[in-house]
Amino acid sequence: MFARSALRSSLVPSSRLFSTSTPRQTKVAVLGAGGGIGQPLSLLLKTDPLVSSLSLYDIRGAPGVAADVSHVDTASEVKGYAADQLDQALDGVEVVVIPAGVPRKPGMTRDDLFNTNASIVRDLATAVGRVSPSAHILVISNPVNSTVPIVASTLSKLGVFDPTRVFGVTTLDVVRASRFLSMVTGTSPAECDVPVVGGHSGATIVPLLSQTDIGKSLVGKGETYDKLVNRIQFGGDEVVKAKDGAGSATLSMAYAGAKFANALLRGLSGEKGVVTPTFVKSPLFESQGVDFFSSLVELGTKGVEKIHPLGPLSPEEEKLMEACLPELKKNIEKGKAFVA
Numbered sequence: 001m002f003a004r005s006a007l008r009s010s011l012v013p014s015s016r017l018f019s020t021s022t023p024r025q026t027k028v029a030v031l032g033a034g035g036g037i038g039q040p041l042s043l044l045l046k047t048d049p050l051v052s053s054l055s056l057y058d059i060r061g062a063p064g065v066a067a068d069v070s071h072v073d074t075a076s077e078v079k080g081y082a083a084d085q086l087d088q089a090l091d092g093v094e095v096v097v098i099p100a101g102v103p104r105k106p107g108m109t110r111d112d113l114f115n116t117n118a119s120i121v122r123d124l125a126t127a128v129g130r131v132s133p134s135a136h137i138l139v140i141s142n143p144v145n146s147t148v149p150i151v152a153s154t155l156s157k158l159g160v161f162d163p164t165r166v167f168g169v170t171t172l173d174v175v176r177a178s179r180f181l182s183m184v185t186g187t188s189p190a191e192c193d194v195p196v197v198g199g200h201s202g203a204t205i206v207p208l209l210s211q212t213d214i215g216k217s218l219v220g221k222g223e224t225y226d227k228l229v230n231r232i233q234f235g236g237d238e239v240v241k242a243k244d245g246a247g248s249a250t251l252s253m254a255y256a257g258a259k260f261a262n263a264l265l266r267g268l269s270g271e272k273g274v275v276t277p278t279f280v281k282s283p284l285f286e287s288q289g290v291d292f293f294s295s296l297v298e299l300g301t302k303g304v305e306k307i308h309p310l311g312p313l314s315p316e317e318e319k320l321m322e323a324c325l326p327e328l329k330k331n332i333e334k335g336k337a338f339v340a
């Protein structure tokens, strides 16, 4: 259903959802499975051959979603869990994806979601740390720049934080960058893998177009470049505005979440050279007080295998980084302070 072009580089290719090179299969949980992202994400995970078992949890609606998804004709087992069954849902899981929490409405920033989502994410991370402390946790709930430090600090308090196992899912920025660049240049998204680094909100989203064959000629070319960068940074707002109060990106996010989960599962299975951006505990800008950062990360049998350096930046990208770091630092500190 999904296979298309062959792997052209070590990067997770932009226009393909699933790739399976190895047979290892994994038990995966989705927390927030009844929601706008959770439902299509659960469906896509049901069709991922590297998933053997799906555990769907939400405070409302997960058993119904599980019954529905379970009829899809792939071999994985699906079970739904009600509000009071979180521990059962997490029993034995190796990968936990968290899209639980409220989405934005027009006029809101992602940071405006902090008050509601911080405690949801902290409580879910506490349960994962207690029931499945060696699980890999993929955080989708916003504000990602703060919710990932919340998960890390929560697990640290429990004495089970392992920086190779906690990921902020920034794949939607990569998916958007690929699609928007392809639209500007009249090329295929498959040729437009863009490393998007930094964080996941506005100015903290930094596309490194100078590092792409297709995009590098646009860098510094006035309005076309500026508009493209702005569209990648504020793609989420486009969807929030168009949905007009009914939420934010759900379908493209489910696609992006399934794509990142598949990349991780391939790495865990022993596939080499699986490299994609993700927001992790990172040494790259630690000296500047920014200890979580998204950059190209190699995924391996333990999770984070290698954090790649940023590589050469154009003067325009240096400026984007200058705007990114102070905001990202604030977002990270806010998350840590919430748990402390």
Ligand SMILES: NC(=O)C1=CN([C@@H]2O[C@H](COP(=O)(O)OP(=O)(O)OC[C@H]3O[C@@H](n4cnc5c(N)ncnc54)[C@H](O)[C@@H]3O)[C@@H](O)[C@H]2O)C=CC1
Residues within 6 Å of the ligand: 031, 032, 033, 034, 035, 036, 037, 038, 057, 058, 059, 060, 099, 100, 101, 102, 103, 104, 113, 117, 120, 124, 139, 140, 141, 142, 143, 144, 169, 170, 171, 172, 173, 200, 247, 248, 249, 250, 253
């Ligand atoms: N990382 C990214 O790129 C993106 C992140 N998001 C974020 O994902 C989150 C979810 O978005 P949607 O699915 O559209 O929202 P939604 O409101 O449609 O679904 C959220 C689900 O979470 C559930 N939930 C709430 N508290 C829970 C708890 N304690 N345990 C388990 N489930 C709980 C709700 O019952 C609901 O089913 C939002 O915070 C949104 O901002 C959205 C798009 C992209």
Ligand SMILES: O=C([O-])CC(=O)C(=O)O
Residues within 6 Å of the ligand: 103, 104, 110, 142, 172, 235, 236, 237, 239, 240, 248, 249
């Ligand atoms: O914009 C939002 O609130 C949801 C999100 O993170 C995105 O679409 O990138």
